[in-house]
Amino acid sequence: MGNLLAVSTKRLTKAFDGKEIIHGCNMTVEKGTVYGFVGKNGAGKTTVFKMLLGLLRPTMGEATVLGMDSVRDRSEILRHTGSLIETPIFYEHLSAADNLKIHLAYMGIENTDLENVLTLVGLANIGTQPVSTFSLGMRQRLGIARALVHKPELLILDEPINGLDPVGIIEMRELFHTLVRQENYTILLSSHILSEVEQIADRIGVIVDGTVIQEISPAEIKEKHPAGIEDYFIKVTNGGKANE
């Protein structure tokens, strides 16, 4: 059972300066699926992702990623995971291809068809212009390319479609589907665009004030909340208030 899970957290807790931002967070992501992580601003999505990647240490509880402990097996997890956290950071004076090359060298992987990966994310023929000249959406695309280029098993993408144009969003949706269906990737992504999450995700996790309060499939949402996913989101994130 355990090896069917790409990510699982148990009572994961993170406090900053004594204040618990994430508490008792349990979530499970099955392998070979897309998991959409939604929640209001400041609910703790980015913080959870950072703990999964070993960028933050849990105050309590544990996170298991690809069967490994997020603190103890940090390097091994990073080797098999591609990530995009908030707005991606690059070596600004270098080209897209050079950024990917450096990334691959650190990942310990050679001989990847960079042009192919750049084409996948819609940056074909980007040439040698430095990343500092890129637009917001181009950076986002390059960030996704970097997450993919070393052929990981798991993608952890924090707001990957942020800043993409409508066509870009559709392209990414298709790319994510292809990766999961044909190449057996697992994708954990967060987004504020609920309609998109509904279309992309096999399962949706809702985080409210640092706790995942519900994990549900889009089909179930449709069934139980005929008024749509936005209505569902408002009800769930406002707790009992919407039921008054």
Added chain:
Amino acid sequence: MNKLISLELKRNSLKSYHISVVITTVIMLGFLYLLAAIPKMDPADTDAELFMSYNFIIGLSNVVCMAIFSIMSAVMASKFIVEEYTGKKAILLFSYPIERKKILEAKILTVFSYTAFSMIVCGGFILTVFLGTERLFPLCSDTISLGMIWDSILSLLCYSFIAALLGVISLWFGFMKKSISVTIVASCIIVSVICQIMGMSLFYRPVIISTLAATLIIAVLAWSNLHYQVKRMEV
């Protein structure tokens, strides 16, 4: 480790440092001739007697060289290290599946060896040119001896390592505050203290050796504390 260092160099170009090394070399060469010429400019000045010994003028030029190179080292450290660990940039560094301390070591080693090596090359070049012309057309009334050449080389080596070690120490200050300017200001302050000590002791060899030993110990402490900080850093 070699691979990590070459990756550092791939994204941080050394070109501007090469240029500053060349400029420093030219200026220091001029400075050395100036020192040698001081007694000739004002024969009445009795203090100028000091400038009649190779030991003194080469010692002084080595100290000034050390000051310049240790500040260059701090500039380099702030670019290669402080900046890359500041703010969100650290997310990138910490996302690589490589032990955090290895990346830090590669960075420190790059800056350290570049400083020490370039200062040795710069100082060696100056010394060779200066002593070459001194043999043919002496400015200084002192005599060139094998022992004196040996002393100069030894002092150059010591100061080169001190310069590189001071870079690590100022890095520690800058890293604590995650600030490029703190790194450079710390370096200026530390280096002026060391220059004072050297000046007062008239480049007495035991003082140089003890300074080297002291900076080595402090730099090692700084280095291990940096390891600790980087290991625990959260971004």
